[in-house]
Amino acid sequence: MSSRLKDAAHLIPLVLVVLAGVAVFLLFRQVLVPKTFGQYGHYRAAALDDIRVRPVSFAGQATCAMCHDEVATTRSKGKHRGVSCEACHGPLAKHADDPAAMKPKKLAGTGLCQGCHKADKAKPAYFPQVVPAEHSGGAECLSCHQPHSPQMQ
Amino acid sequence: MEINRRKFLILTTSIAAMTSSGEPSATSSPGAYDVHAHWWGMTIDIDKCIGCGNCVRACAVENSVPEGFYRTWIERYEVPPGEDATPVVASPDGGIHGFPPMQGADAKRFFVPKLCNQCAMSPCVQVCPVGATFVSPDGVVLVDEKYCLGCRYCVQACPYGCRYIHPVKKTVDKCTLCYHRITQGLTTACCEACPTGARQLADLKNPSDPVHEFLRNNKIQVLKPQMATRSKTFYRALDGAVR
Numbered sequence: 001m002s003s004r005l006k007d008a009a010h011l012i013p014l015v016l017v018v019l020a021g022v023a024v025f026l027l028f029r030q031v032l033v034p035k036t037f038g039q040y041g042h043y044r045a046a047a048l049d050d051i052r053v054r055p056v057s058f059a060g061q062a063t064c065a066m067c068h069d070e071v072a073t074t075r076s077k078g079k080h081r082g083v084s085c086e087a088c089h090g091p092l093a094k095h096a097d098d099p100a101a102m103k104p105k106k107l108a109g110t111g112l113c114q115g116c117h118k119a120d121k122a123k124p125a126y127f128p129q130v131v132p133a134e135h136s137g138g139a140e141c142l143s144c145h146q147p148h149s150p151q152m153q
Numbered sequence: 154m155e156i157n158r159r160k161f162l163i164l165t166t167s168i169a170a171m172t173s174s175g176e177p178s179a180t181s182s183p184g185a186y187d188v189h190a191h192w193w194g195m196t197i198d199i200d201k202c203i204g205c206g207n208c209v210r211a212c213a214v215e216n217s218v219p220e221g222f223y224r225t226w227i228e229r230y231e232v233p234p235g236e237d238a239t240p241v242v243a244s245p246d247g248g249i250h251g252f253p254p255m256q257g258a259d260a261k262r263f264f265v266p267k268l269c270n271q272c273a274m275s276p277c278v279q280v281c282p283v284g285a286t287f288v289s290p291d292g293v294v295l296v297d298e299k300y301c302l303g304c305r306y307c308v309q310a311c312p313y314g315c316r317y318i319h320p321v322k323k324t325v326d327k328c329t330l331c332y333h334r335i336t337q338g339l340t341t342a343c344c345e346a347c348p349t350g351a352r353q354l355a356d357l358k359n360p361s362d363p364v365h366e367f368l369r370n371n372k373i374q375v376l377k378p379q380m381a382t383r384s385k386t387f388y389r390a391l392d393g394a395v396r
Binding site for chain 2: 084
């Protein structure tokens with residue numbers, strides 16, 4: 001028995017080296033792999049939080065309606081009821097956070113209207129669209145239509 | 154109320170991120186968003202898209218998308234008559250400035266908004282060698298910028314061409330389905346800005362989400378179904394010419 005152990009004695013340093021190697025590997029792994037890696041899958045779960053804290057530019061329709069309820073009511077009764085405020089007025093989260101810090105710009109009208117309503121054969125046929133020169137002779141859209149409830153009474 | 158809630162959520166998540174960096178507590182702060190309670194996707198109604206470019210502009214602002222790159226874009230298809238006809242596809246600057254009007258009734262024409270399809274079996278995730286891109290527990294394909302090497306395997310793997318290398322960060326960038334917005338109860342920037350409601354954010358795990366009715370009542374198709382990516386961007390009235 002003891003002779004057998006003696007025969008295997010040369011393997012002991014090898015085993016120690018392998019064990020040390022494994023220990024170093026585990027230590028490095030412990031230090032280098034982020035704690036949340038593998039929480040949900042083969043990725044760093046904390047990345048979700050990193051992405052979630054990115055700033056918001058569009059405040060959202062519900063936020064606009066909190067203060068501008070009068071315009072929201074007008075809009076909800078007209079043809080533009082499905083169009084959110086920021087679809088035309090642009091991103092206004094800064095204005096929603098502090099109304100004094102950022103004032104929305106006055107919109108141009110005609111050019112903005114044509115962005116949606118200029119006649120184009122690629123648009124769905126049901127969608128209201130006009131050839132501006134034929135429709136109004138080039139007059140400003142807002143001289144006849146109210147943007148928040150555009151159908152003429 | 155809404156604004157308070159929004160501010161509250163931003164504050165709590167940022168505090169959680171600051172205090173618990175390194176701790177295994179991702180999205181587990183009390184009362185916060187539950188990643189396992191949602192399964193996000195999007196519906197797109199081709200019959201409602203007017204090619205105005207609002208979604209492309211909104212996305213660029215919301216996500217600081219560099220000029221010349223697109224997380225979402227609009228393609229205009231023009232399919233001439235005849236069974237051998239090749240469709241002509243145009244997407245000038247991703248449609249960010251809209252499209253020049255077309256005349257004549259000699260062809261079938263329509264707009265197709267595109268974005269990351271949020272595949273449940275995503276080829277881009279399968280090829281990432283470092284675990285930098287992944288499908289989140291709530292079904293959004295995201296990129297961990299701190300882990301991405303910029304190796305571009307995923308850019309080549311995406312069958313829909315939805316990924317690009319960010320010219321400044323040199324890491325891969327893509328649509329996040331506005332993850333920073335949808336996790337605090339807002340819709341995506343593109344859906345918020347769409348004037349016709351052609352795009353709708355969908356939570357497939359929410360039984361009261363209109364998406365279920367939409368999927369039941371319409372003929373729905375996904376892009377490249379033969380790729381078996383289990384895309385969660387559902388198109389209504391999608392023409393066979395669209396690739």
